[in-house]
Amino acid sequence: MTAAPDPALPAPRDAVAHAVRADILAGRLAPGDRLRETDLAERFGVSRIPVREALSQLQNEGFVTLVRYRGATVSVPSGTAARELVQVRRGLEVLAAQLAARRRGGEVAAELARVVELGRDLSHSAAARAELPPLVLRFHELVAEASGNSQLRQLLEQLLGRVSWLFGKHLDARSEESWSDHAAIARAILSGSPVQAGFLMDEHIAKDEALLDELDD
Structure with missing residues (x-):
């Protein structure tokens, strides 16, 4: 039987979004840097689905730019x-x-x-x-x-x-x-x-x- 997720822990999507957002705000990720789904999935030990959801969330917040067929990059502040x-x-x-x-x-x-x-x-x-x-x-x-x-x-x-x-x-x-x-x-x-x-x-x-x-x- 699969254990139920701990409600006290953030969802994988939220954990990835939080970490990437923190890296952008701290300058560890610079405007224009590529954000590869496979790299992020490996870094956080999750599948590409929560990574994709996290990047979509960060796009809505203005931190990430998603371009079809090109993937995600850190947005350039305007x-x-x-x-x-x-x-x-x-x-x-x-x-x-x-x-x-x-x-x-x-x-x-x-x-x-x-x-x-x-x-x-x-x-x-x-x-x-x-x-x-x-x-x-x-x-x-x-x-x-x-x-x-x-x-x-x-x-x-x-x-x-x-x-x-x-x-x-x-x-x-x-x-x-x-x-x-x-x-x-x-x-x-x-x-x-x-x-x-x-x-x-x-x-x-x-x-x-x-x-x-x-x-x-």
């Missing part, structure tokens, strides 16, 4: 895709900041303050710039977590990873200004000012949109 995602992100993050302020940061208030302090310190050091992108992502994840809305948090978790990947290292160009924005947003959240927190987050993300316009010029 300015158009980045701009569209930032526009979607803007509304969700404004809401997250407002909800987080109503809860004054909730259970992650202390960590939010700590991340902002660390980010501001590192932004003044050219040698530490490589440490900033993960901190930027962590700041926005904490705002989503502080909102107390699990559905909003899940949506932003998926969105923020893609935005970070599409932007690459371009946000380094305004690192110090970015952390000043983060500090102001955090103060509004921790002081319980929803209107101000939402306004400041909206302004902050509007600068990301403007930066994308500059990069396309």
Whole structure:
């Protein structure tokens, strides 16, 4: 008799998608890299069916490009895709900041303050710039977590990873200004000012949109 699958374990498709997505976000897989089904099936010890399903899922998320008869490659980030995602992100993050302020940061208030302090310190050091992108992502994840809305948090978790990947290292160009924005947003959240927190987050993300316009010029 075949044992029933353990519901606590992710389905093979989800496990493959998670691992490949993580490799893309971390830069271990570069835009244009081939993703061969046979290689992935061997790597993860599964058949080609869950690999094919995982690649289809990643295509829907924008990380993979599938071409008939040619197979899968890591997608090349585009300015158009980045701009569209930032526009979607803007509304969700404004809401997250407002909800987080109503809860004054909730259970992650202390960590939010700590991340902002660390980010501001590192932004003044050219040698530490490589440490900033993960901190930027962590700041926005904490705002989503502080909102107390699990559905909003899940949506932003998926969105923020893609935005970070599409932007690459371009946000380094305004690192110090970015952390000043983060500090102001955090103060509004921790002081319980929803209107101000939402306004400041909206302004902050509007600068990301403007930066994308500059990069396309």
